[in-house]
Amino acid sequence: MTKISFVAALAIMATATACSSKTPPKTPEKIQQAITQKRGDEPVKIIKPAKVADPAMVELGKKLYFDPRLSKSGFISCNSCHNLSMGGSDNLKTSIGHKWSQGPINAPTVLNSGMNIAQFWDGRAKDLKEQAGGPIANPGEMGYTHELAVAELQSIPGYVDEFKAVFGTDKIDIDKVTKAIAAFEQTLVTQNAPFDDWLAGDDNAITKEELEGYELFKSSGCTACHNGEALGGNSFQKMGVVEPYKTTNPAEGREAVTGKDADRFNFKVPTLRNVELTYPYFHDGAAQTLGQAVDVMGKIQLGKAFSPEENAKIVAFLKTLTGEQPAFMLPILPPSSDKSPRHNPFN
Amino acid sequence: MTKISFVAALAIMATATACSSKTPPKTPEKIQQAITQKRGDEPVKIIKPAKVADPAMVELGKKLYFDPRLSKSGFISCNSCHNLSMGGSDNLKTSIGHKWSQGPINAPTVLNSGMNIAQFWDGRAKDLKEQAGGPIANPGEMGYTHELAVAELQSIPGYVDEFKAVFGTDKIDIDKVTKAIAAFEQTLVTQNAPFDDWLAGDDNAITKEELEGYELFKSSGCTACHNGEALGGNSFQKMGVVEPYKTTNPAEGREAVTGKDADRFNFKVPTLRNVELTYPYFHDGAAQTLGQAVDVMGKIQLGKAFSPEENAKIVAFLKTLTGEQPAFMLPILPPSSDKSPRHNPFN
Numbered sequence: 001m002t003k004i005s006f007v008a009a010l011a012i013m014a015t016a017t018a019c020s021s022k023t024p025p026k027t028p029e030k031i032q033q034a035i036t037q038k039r040g041d042e043p044v045k046i047i048k049p050a051k052v053a054d055p056a057m058v059e060l061g062k063k064l065y066f067d068p069r070l071s072k073s074g075f076i077s078c079n080s081c082h083n084l085s086m087g088g089s090d091n092l093k094t095s096i097g098h099k100w101s102q103g104p105i106n107a108p109t110v111l112n113s114g115m116n117i118a119q120f121w122d123g124r125a126k127d128l129k130e131q132a133g134g135p136i137a138n139p140g141e142m143g144y145t146h147e148l149a150v151a152e153l154q155s156i157p158g159y160v161d162e163f164k165a166v167f168g169t170d171k172i173d174i175d176k177v178t179k180a181i182a183a184f185e186q187t188l189v190t191q192n193a194p195f196d197d198w199l200a201g202d203d204n205a206i207t208k209e210e211l212e213g214y215e216l217f218k219s220s221g222c223t224a225c226h227n228g229e230a231l232g233g234n235s236f237q238k239m240g241v242v243e244p245y246k247t248t249n250p251a252e253g254r255e256a257v258t259g260k261d262a263d264r265f266n267f268k269v270p271t272l273r274n275v276e277l278t279y280p281y282f283h284d285g286a287a288q289t290l291g292q293a294v295d296v297m298g299k300i301q302l303g304k305a306f307s308p309e310e311n312a313k314i315v316a317f318l319k320t321l322t323g324e325q326p327a328f329m330l331p332i333l334p335p336s337s338d339k340s341p342r343h344n345p346f347n
Numbered sequence: 348m349t350k351i352s353f354v355a356a357l358a359i360m361a362t363a364t365a366c367s368s369k370t371p372p373k374t375p376e377k378i379q380q381a382i383t384q385k386r387g388d389e390p391v392k393i394i395k396p397a398k399v400a401d402p403a404m405v406e407l408g409k410k411l412y413f414d415p416r417l418s419k420s421g422f423i424s425c426n427s428c429h430n431l432s433m434g435g436s437d438n439l440k441t442s443i444g445h446k447w448s449q450g451p452i453n454a455p456t457v458l459n460s461g462m463n464i465a466q467f468w469d470g471r472a473k474d475l476k477e478q479a480g481g482p483i484a485n486p487g488e489m490g491y492t493h494e495l496a497v498a499e500l501q502s503i504p505g506y507v508d509e510f511k512a513v514f515g516t517d518k519i520d521i522d523k524v525t526k527a528i529a530a531f532e533q534t535l536v537t538q539n540a541p542f543d544d545w546l547a548g549d550d551n552a553i554t555k556e557e558l559e560g561y562e563l564f565k566s567s568g569c570t571a572c573h574n575g576e577a578l579g580g581n582s583f584q585k586m587g588v589v590e591p592y593k594t595t596n597p598a599e600g601r602e603a604v605t606g607k608d609a610d611r612f613n614f615k616v617p618t619l620r621n622v623e624l625t626y627p628y629f630h631d632g633a634a635q636t637l638g639q640a641v642d643v644m645g646k647i648q649l650g651k652a653f654s655p656e657e658n659a660k661i662v663a664f665l666k667t668l669t670g671e672q673p674a675f676m677l678p679i680l681p682p683s684s685d686k687s688p689r690h691n692p693f694n
Contacts, residue, residue, distance in 0.1 A: 066432050075427070075443050085413050085680045092690060096422050100447040102693045277682050280689060289685045325679045332672045333432045335624045338636045342627060343439060346449050 035192070038201030043223040044214075044231055046196045047112065047273065047323065050189040057166045061184030063159075063331045064177060070149050071142035072098055074343025078135070078181065082110040084326050087277025088188065093285030098143030099345075105251050106285035109278045111326070112271055114186040116233040121267045121283045123236060124257045128182035133174060146174040152341055153177065158334020190274055190323030198320070206320045213317030216310055221302050231272035231321065239265045239283070242303040245296075249284035276319045290315045382539070385548030390570040391561075391578055393543045394459065394620065394670065397536040404513045408531030410506075410678045411524060417496050418489035419445055421690025425482070425528065429457040431673055434624025435535065440632030445490030446692075452598050453632035456625045458673070459618055461533040463580040468614045468630045470583060471604045475529035480521060493521040499688055500524065505681020537621055537670030545667070553667045560664030563657055568649050578619035578668065586612045586630070589650035592643075596631035623666045637662045 037046045052058055064070065068077040081095040081103075082088050088109035090096075095103035105121055117123065119131035135141040136149055153159045154172045164170040166180065195214070197205035206214075217223065226232045236254050239245045245265070254263035267283050281287035287296055294314050298304040306314065336342075384393045399405055411417065412425040428442040428450075429435050435456035437443075442450035452468055464470065466478035482488040483496050500506045501519045511517040513527065542561070544552035553561075564570065573579045583601050586592045592612070601610035614630050628634035634643055641661050645651040653661065683689075 068430075068433075068437075073443065074439055075437065080422070083415075085678055086415075087682070090415075090422065091683065092421055092692065096420065096692050100692070279683065288689050291685065327676050327679070329674050330677050331432055332674070335434070336438065336626065338638065342635050345439065345443050345447070 035196060035200040037199050039199050042199060043218065043227040044195070044199065045229045046199045047189060047191055047193075047229045049191055050114075050187040052187055054166070054183060056162075057180050057183045058187055059184075059331075060162050060166050061180035061182070062328065063162070063333055064153075064181050065184050066331050067333050069152055069156075069333075069336070069340075069343070070136050070144060070177075072144040072148075072343070073345035075345055076142050078110075078132070081107045081135075081141075084110070084188070087111060087274050087325075088113075089278045091279055093280055095141070097141040098139065101140035101143075103140065105249065105283050106280065108270060109274060110185055111188050111190050111278075112230050112233070112273050113188070115228075115230045115271070116268065117235065118268065121251065122254050122257050123268050128185045129178045132178040132181040132185070148341070150174055150177065152336075155337055155340040156334050157337055162334070188326050190325060193273070193321050193323035195317075195320040196323070207316070209313055210316045210320050213313035213315070214320075216306075217314050217317055220298065220304055220306075220314075222297070222314075225269045225301075226272050232269040233271045235269050236263070236266045237269050237301075239267050240300045243300045245300050247282075247284045247286060249286075251283055253283075272318060273321050274323060274325075276322045277325075290318055294318075382543065382547040384546050386546050389546060390565065390574040391542070391546065392574075392576045393546045394536060394538055394540075394576045396538055397461075397534040399534055401513070401530060403509075404527050404530040405534055406531075406678075407509050407513050408527035408529065409675065410509070410680055411500075411528050412531050413678050414680050416499055416503075416680075416683070416687075416690070417483050417491060417524075419491040419495075419690070420692035422692055423489050425457075425479070428454045428482075428488075431457070431535070434458060434621050434672075435460075436625045438626060440627055442488070444488040445486065448487035448490075450487065452596065452630050453627065455617060456621060457532055458535050458537050458625075459577050459580070459620050460535070462575075462577045462618070463615065464582065465615065468598065469601050469604050470615050475532045476525045479525040479528040479532070495688070497521055497524065499683075502684055502687040503681050504684055509681070535673050537672060540620070540668050540670035542664075542667040543670070554663070556660055557663045557667050560660035560662070561667075563653075564661055564664055567645065567651055567653075567661075569644070569661075572616045572648075573619050579616040580618045582616050583610070583613045584616050584648075586614050587647045590647045592629075592647050594629075594631045594633060596633075598630055600630075619665060619668055621669050621672075623669045624672075637665055641665075 035046055065078040068075050068080070070077065076098065081090045083090055088111035090107050092107070094105060095107045097103055108121065113119065114128055119125035119128060120134070125131040125134060133146065136144050137146055150172050153163075159172065160170045163172050163176060167176050194205045194210075198211075217226075225235060225237050228234050239253065251267075252264055254266035255261065257263070270281075275281075275290065279288065279290070281290070281293040282296075287293035291311055294311050295306060298306045298311075382393055415422050415424040415427070417424065423445065428437045430437055435458035437454050439454070441452060442454045444450055455468065460466065461475055466472035466475060467481070472478040472481060480493065483491050484493055497519050500510075506519065507517045510519050510523060514523050541552045541557075545558075564573075572582060572584050575581050586600065598614075599611055601613035602608065604610070617628075622628075622637065626635060626637070628637070628640040629643075634640040638658055641658050642653060645653045645658075
């Protein structure tokens with residue numbers, strides 16, 4: 001049973017106030033329209049709003065995304081490593097998994113991830129639905145099994161009712177679970193960044209320095225890979241084009257999926273949307289600041305040594321890509337029943 | 348920068364719909380008034396709404412409550428073990444702390460905790476503000492130090508601005524941090540449970556079985572300790588009055604604070620508000636279901652062996668104590684700066 005409480009009302013009002021103090025509140029209709037791109041010849045495109053086909057499935061997926069009962073410990077949820085309070089990432093070099101396992105690679109942001117050509121740094125999952133099943137059963141991440149996770153959900157009356165309402169059957173399976181999680185993740189599009197407003201024709205949306213940073217970003221060749229709506233996510237590229245990238249991280253990139261030598265150290269180009277929030281950077285999380293990331297990318301991908309002034313301008317531009325963060329009510333999860341397994345994280 | 352996005356708008360609408368389908372939406376004013384108790388002679392009282400003196404401080408405290416940067420790992424927040432999606436608890440026997448440390452005792456719910464006579468099972472913290480500092484610096488919980496946590500917050504421009512707005516100074520200290528967290532926690536009052544509606548005079552708010560359960564609860568003596576607005580939290584009582592409580596948990600209760608033999612195994616009586624959501628039960632988390640908890644309490648506190656029918660009725664009554672869960676927008680945390688320390692959970 002979820003009801004809106006007074007605290008809720010207050011919180012909503014407070015949040016709304018906080019928001020409107022930053023930006024005039026928009027009606028859903030207004031926001032729903034993608035702003036149209038006046039500067040049509042730019043390699044960067046205004047990000048399109050999320051299409052929400054089934055709001056009830058999105059709400060179910062949101063609960064599952066926040067539910068640590070999908071992990072063996074009962075402690076780790078999707079949101080633990082793709083934290084929607086922190087740019088859809090965990091801001092750690094590599095993530096913490098079951099029993100404090102050290103993750104092999106930096107957790108990419110879930111924000112705008114529905115636009116990616118594929119999921120994971122090596123693209124081994126074709127879409128969000130396929131990705132969502134991975135961490136649940138990965139011994140070093142959520143450490144559970146699909147069978148146990150589904151059986152546990154099936155023991156929770158509130159979930160059984162909600163799956164029935166969304167899928168027309170109370171028989172839960174991993175396909176429905178990952179479909180609902182993906183439907184929620186698909187909605188995590190961050191619109192109306194200052195740079196989108198500039199693309200829409202508002203000359204005052206970004207500063208002179210930010211604009212100069214964008215011009216440098218283009219003239220230096222960054223847009224060869226970081227282009228389109230997400231400024232990335234739409235191709236695999238070699239890490240270390242001009243000079244090899246030095247890292248202790250053993251990830252081999254795309255080669256692990258295709259088996260082709262040519263794909264060695266090819267990684268999915270990360271989106272630059274909200275990059276101000278998704279530190280540290282690169283698949284190994286080795287770059288702690290945007291300045292470091294810009295410096296390394298210039299050297300190893302473009303053979304360019306940016307001056308401190310150039311670096312600062314590009315960083316200033318990159319910060320104009322921070323969009324509206326997903327804003328929704330904290331989901332309240334249906335309680336387990338007497339039949340539900342109890343988690344013991346310590347054995 | 349937080350703005351309300353289309354997804355946000357959708358989410359709010361969806362939630363609002365979900366809520367209003369359960370209960371007619373109330374205006375803040377209506378909710379703000381505590382419903383008045385018609386059945387005035389009952390030992391259980393209608394829970395009073397939270398008094399919110401400083402909404403801006405509550406909003407700051409909410410961010411801090413959800414911020415894992417208050418932990419050494421950068422992974423554990425207050426909400427990790429007092430999860431507001433799960434009745435303000437972690438639903439684990441004992442909690443998981445820094446580097447997967449096993450907690451010594453069951454994490455009590457934060458819901459309605461502002462009404463407690465003191466904080467922690469042994470009451471060693473006099474109030475929420477004093478409690479909030481504990482886990483941050485506890486090596487087995489968040490594992491950080493107050494100095495490092497404060498220095499990190501001081502390196503985050505968004506927090507510096509918000510502390511300045513709330514406290515009139517941009518000099519952050521642990522006193523302000525814990526004051527803000529406590530101000531947020533103070534708002535976590537769960538109103539309008541079905542049983543409150545019954546106390547207000549609505550005969551149809553609870554079923555015949557639930558009412559019989561309440562009558563049994565009273566006549567059996569449960570209300571000797573579980574009374575008032577929170578049905579507990581207002582006294583320390585011995586665990587094992589009629590027969591000793593058998594547990595492998597070494598906690599000695601109140602004696603650890605007072606040093607008095609008489610306080611051995613005295614624990615703060617837990618609230619029964621939202622008890623349906625806060626399994627497992629007792630300071631050692633040994634009772635996995637409400638049925639087990641009622642059975643054990645009957646035997647060791649009251650010398651009563653409840654029949655299965657009696658047990659079921661009391662459990663049915665206890666489930667009428669689930670109130671409106673806190674409902675607010677997921678907080679968006681201000682990003683770290685280049686000066687902020689980066690967390691390394693693995694060394």
